[in-house]
Structure formats: structure tokens, C-alpha cells
Amino acid sequence: MATSRMFQILILSILYFSSMILAASPTYNIQSYGAKSGGKSDCSKAFLSAWGRPAPPPPQPLYMCRRGAPSDYNVIGRSGSWLKFERVTGVSIYGGTLDAQGANLWACKNSGKGCPKGSTSLAFYNSNNIRINGLVSLNSQMFHILVDGCRNANLVNVRVSAPGNSPNTDGIHVQQSSGVTIMNSHVSTGDDCVSIGPGASNLWIENLACGPGHGISIGSLGWDMNEAGVQNVTVKTATFSGTENGVRVKTWARPSNGFVRDILFQHLVMVNVQNPVIIDQNYCPNHQNCPHQGSGVKISNVKYEDVHGTSATQVAVKFDCSKTRPCSGIRLDEVNLTFRDKPATASCSNAGGTADGVVKPSSCL
Structure with missing residues (x-):
């Protein structure tokens, strides 16, 4: 995912799914969709796949990808x-x-x-x-x-x-x-x-x-x-x-x-x-x-x-x-x-x- 748009979707998905660990809300295990933790791999496909799926029957822990912004400040610098x-x-x-x-x-x-x-x-x-x-x-x-x-x-x-x-x-x-x-x-x-x-x-x-x-x-x-x-x-x-x-x-x-x-x-x-x-x-x-x-x-x-x-x-x-x-x-x-x-x-x-x-x-x- 090389573009700024897809990168924003990636991070947005990360934060969105982290919001769902409340007991009363559905919880997603992103690893079951192919995500890998550690901040070195692109997890966007896993998040986008999970976004459109119903929650698994039993609540499960959530694993997040961690990643920093692109080193080129122009990628996000004009996005607001x-x-x-x-x-x-x-x-x-x-x-x-x-x-x-x-x-x-x-x-x-x-x-x-x-x-x-x-x-x-x-x-x-x-x-x-x-x-x-x-x-x-x-x-x-x-x-x-x-x-x-x-x-x-x-x-x-x-x-x-x-x-x-x-x-x-x-x-x-x-x-x-x-x-x-x-x-x-x-x-x-x-x-x-x-x-x-x-x-x-x-x-x-x-x-x-x-x-x-x-x-x-x-x-x-x-x-x-x-x-x-x-x-x-x-x-x-x-x-x-x-x-x-x-x-x-x-x-x-x-x-x-x-x-x-x-x-x-x-x-x-x-x-x-x-x-x-x-x-x-x-x-x-x-x-x-x-x-x-x-x-x-x-x-x-x-x-x-x-x-x-x-x-x-x-x-x-x-x-x-x-x-x-x-x-x-x-x-x-x-x-x-x-x-x-x-x-x-x-x-x-x-x-x-x-x-x-x-x-x-x-x-x-």
C-alpha cells in the first residue's frame, strides 16, 4: 500500500478495531485475517477484510499492527x-x-x-x-x-x-x-x-x-x-x-x-x-x-x-x-x-x- 490514502485507511482501521475491545462490543482477532504484529508488515488487507465481516461468536483478544508515518513528510503533510x-x-x-x-x-x-x-x-x-x-x-x-x-x-x-x-x-x-x-x-x-x-x-x-x-x-x-x-x-x-x-x-x-x-x-x-x-x-x-x-x-x-x-x-x-x-x-x-x-x-x-x-x-x- 504505497499511497497516502491506503496508508490512512490502514491506520484508521487499526484504531477503529482497537475501539472494539469493550466487553459489550464485538471483538475481532485481526490475526485470524492474516495480520502480523511487530510493525514491519502491511496489515491493511486483514483490517479491510475484518471490517466487512460479522464478529466471531466468542469475543477474542485484538492484536494491532504498529507503524509510523512515512519518512517523506509530503505524503501526509498536505492532508490536514x-x-x-x-x-x-x-x-x-x-x-x-x-x-x-x-x-x-x-x-x-x-x-x-x-x-x-x-x-x-x-x-x-x-x-x-x-x-x-x-x-x-x-x-x-x-x-x-x-x-x-x-x-x-x-x-x-x-x-x-x-x-x-x-x-x-x-x-x-x-x-x-x-x-x-x-x-x-x-x-x-x-x-x-x-x-x-x-x-x-x-x-x-x-x-x-x-x-x-x-x-x-x-x-x-x-x-x-x-x-x-x-x-x-x-x-x-x-x-x-x-x-x-x-x-x-x-x-x-x-x-x-x-x-x-x-x-x-x-x-x-x-x-x-x-x-x-x-x-x-x-x-x-x-x-x-x-x-x-x-x-x-x-x-x-x-x-x-x-x-x-x-x-x-x-x-x-x-x-x-x-x-x-x-x-x-x-x-x-x-x-x-x-x-x-x-x-x-x-x-x-x-x-x-x-x-x-x-x-x-x-x-x-
């Missing part, structure tokens, strides 16, 4: 997604390793040459009741895992790994989705460990190790005038090590009807993080498409509770909110951040809220 699920229900992925071998494409991008945009390693669109447990994603060309337009997705014990200088390799990106849980996972990458886009709601992130990377980011939001908001997000028990940011909310300095509300950041540890706590509503790279404008995204009811550790810069807490729609309802509770064993500082602009308990640096709200 290497592995793509759309309008599916009840798919579960247990274990396995995806290696997109993105290094050559990153080098091309860094050289300034004309290169493909790159491909997301694993993408779910408009799907329900998704479970990913124990998956390892390595060296994605772009996003490692994308959840877009989905309901009820659980990502547990996921490990993402790419070099800290790899461009646009977000670990997990969630948008237009509700009921997404990310737990007990470790993300090391060159961009956001978890990025949260428009339309995300009821998102729970717990026990996450992040670093290297850009931290956990809500945004960037507000590029479009009519954009779905982000609400009911909890980030609990997370450690950020040597990251560019800890927890960040980022919006474009452009008019928009979007919003961010009801956010809880709780029990967070910062280890030499450049911007441990940051709201940036004046995002405007290269001063293009948004100079001298104010963000229309309304940020409200954001709580930071039990956040402690070390900042790599003196300004450990920065709330740079919109001049046209100031932040409101920000709450700091037991925040203790230091800078090189010295007091850190806080910076506020157009931000309102309260501080409770021990708060260091001193609150500027």
Missing part, C-alpha cells in the same frame, strides 16, 4: 489529518504508539522554504463517546490530538512527546466540544500542551504534567466577530516545568462577541515558568490585522486557587485585559509565586476582582 475520525460514536483506542516523524517538516518550516502546512496526527470531528487510554503520540507534524465538534470524550494516560523547538505541535487541542476530560497525562511539546479553542465547554483537565511547551492556553480567541465562547473549564492538579506559560487566556485585539467565563485553575505547581499566570487580550502578532483595537472577548469569573512555585521572570502574574471589555470577577486565593528566591510582581490593566488568603506577589486587582 493523518488519522481522521468523523461522525463516529463509541470509538475507543487503547494503547499504541503513533510516530508522525515530523522532524524533516519542522526543519523545512524553520528554513523558510515552501513546505506543506503539516498534518494533525489524530483528529476527531463531530463524534460522540470517544475514549483514548494509554496512547503515545510522538513527533507530530502539527497538533498531536484534535477534538473538534465532539461530545463526551475521555483522554486518559496519554503521553505526547516532541522537542521544545518543534513548531505548532500542540499536544491536545479542543474546540466546539463539550464534556471532554483529560486526565493522568504527560505532554512535552513545542507549543501549547493543551489548547482550548472557541466553543469549548465543560472541559476537565486533571493530573497533567506539562513541559516543555507553552502551557495550557484558552485561545487565541476573538478572531471572528461572531465566535462561540469558552465556559466551565477546570484545570486541577497540574505541574508546569520550564514552560513559556503556565495557565493563559489569550485573545486577539479585535472586535468580537466571544466570551470566557467560569474558569477554575486549582492546585497548580510552577517550576521556572516564564509567565505562570497570564491573561493577554492584546494579542496582535506583527501588529497586523488588529493595531490600536480592543478585544471584544469578555472574560469573567476566573479563579486561581492554590497556585505556587517559581517564575522565570519577575512579573509572575499578569492580567492585560481589554480596554473595551475589561476583565471582571477574577479571584486569587492562596497564590504564592517567587522569582529567583525574591519577591515577584504582579501587573494589572483593565482587570477587576478580589484576593483571598496569602497572595504573593501582592494582588494588583
Whole structure:
């Protein structure tokens, strides 16, 4: 199977059939159709044969082929997604390793040459009741895992790994989705460990190790005038090590009807993080498409509770909110951040809220 299309079918089949090991679902032994494990043989015919067959009467264990992406980044680099699920229900992925071998494409991008945009390693669109447990994603060309337009997705014990200088390799990106849980996972990458886009709601992130990377980011939001908001997000028990940011909310300095509300950041540890706590509503790279404008995204009811550790810069807490729609309802509770064993500082602009308990640096709200 030399073509990109057939390769995608192969991997898609691998993941699809791994979803069927739930006790209540039919289970397929792919070896009985001629597949061989070990990652050195092409299993596509076996998977395609099994796909059209009824399940064997007694449930049997599933054996998966394991294989990385083609070394030529052009094969999947222009496809948008290497592995793509759309309008599916009840798919579960247990274990396995995806290696997109993105290094050559990153080098091309860094050289300034004309290169493909790159491909997301694993993408779910408009799907329900998704479970990913124990998956390892390595060296994605772009996003490692994308959840877009989905309901009820659980990502547990996921490990993402790419070099800290790899461009646009977000670990997990969630948008237009509700009921997404990310737990007990470790993300090391060159961009956001978890990025949260428009339309995300009821998102729970717990026990996450992040670093290297850009931290956990809500945004960037507000590029479009009519954009779905982000609400009911909890980030609990997370450690950020040597990251560019800890927890960040980022919006474009452009008019928009979007919003961010009801956010809880709780029990967070910062280890030499450049911007441990940051709201940036004046995002405007290269001063293009948004100079001298104010963000229309309304940020409200954001709580930071039990956040402690070390900042790599003196300004450990920065709330740079919109001049046209100031932040409101920000709450700091037991925040203790230091800078090189010295007091850190806080910076506020157009931000309102309260501080409770021990708060260091001193609150500027």
C-alpha cells in the first residue's frame, strides 16, 4: 500500500478495531485475517477484510499492527489529518504508539522554504463517546490530538512527546466540544500542551504534567466577530516545568462577541515558568490585522486557587485585559509565586476582582 490514502485507511482501521475491545462490543482477532504484529508488515488487507465481516461468536483478544508515518513528510503533510475520525460514536483506542516523524517538516518550516502546512496526527470531528487510554503520540507534524465538534470524550494516560523547538505541535487541542476530560497525562511539546479553542465547554483537565511547551492556553480567541465562547473549564492538579506559560487566556485585539467565563485553575505547581499566570487580550502578532483595537472577548469569573512555585521572570502574574471589555470577577486565593528566591510582581490593566488568603506577589486587582 504505497499511497497516502491506503496508508490512512490502514491506520484508521487499526484504531477503529482497537475501539472494539469493550466487553459489550464485538471483538475481532485481526490475526485470524492474516495480520502480523511487530510493525514491519502491511496489515491493511486483514483490517479491510475484518471490517466487512460479522464478529466471531466468542469475543477474542485484538492484536494491532504498529507503524509510523512515512519518512517523506509530503505524503501526509498536505492532508490536514493523518488519522481522521468523523461522525463516529463509541470509538475507543487503547494503547499504541503513533510516530508522525515530523522532524524533516519542522526543519523545512524553520528554513523558510515552501513546505506543506503539516498534518494533525489524530483528529476527531463531530463524534460522540470517544475514549483514548494509554496512547503515545510522538513527533507530530502539527497538533498531536484534535477534538473538534465532539461530545463526551475521555483522554486518559496519554503521553505526547516532541522537542521544545518543534513548531505548532500542540499536544491536545479542543474546540466546539463539550464534556471532554483529560486526565493522568504527560505532554512535552513545542507549543501549547493543551489548547482550548472557541466553543469549548465543560472541559476537565486533571493530573497533567506539562513541559516543555507553552502551557495550557484558552485561545487565541476573538478572531471572528461572531465566535462561540469558552465556559466551565477546570484545570486541577497540574505541574508546569520550564514552560513559556503556565495557565493563559489569550485573545486577539479585535472586535468580537466571544466570551470566557467560569474558569477554575486549582492546585497548580510552577517550576521556572516564564509567565505562570497570564491573561493577554492584546494579542496582535506583527501588529497586523488588529493595531490600536480592543478585544471584544469578555472574560469573567476566573479563579486561581492554590497556585505556587517559581517564575522565570519577575512579573509572575499578569492580567492585560481589554480596554473595551475589561476583565471582571477574577479571584486569587492562596497564590504564592517567587522569582529567583525574591519577591515577584504582579501587573494589572483593565482587570477587576478580589484576593483571598496569602497572595504573593501582592494582588494588583
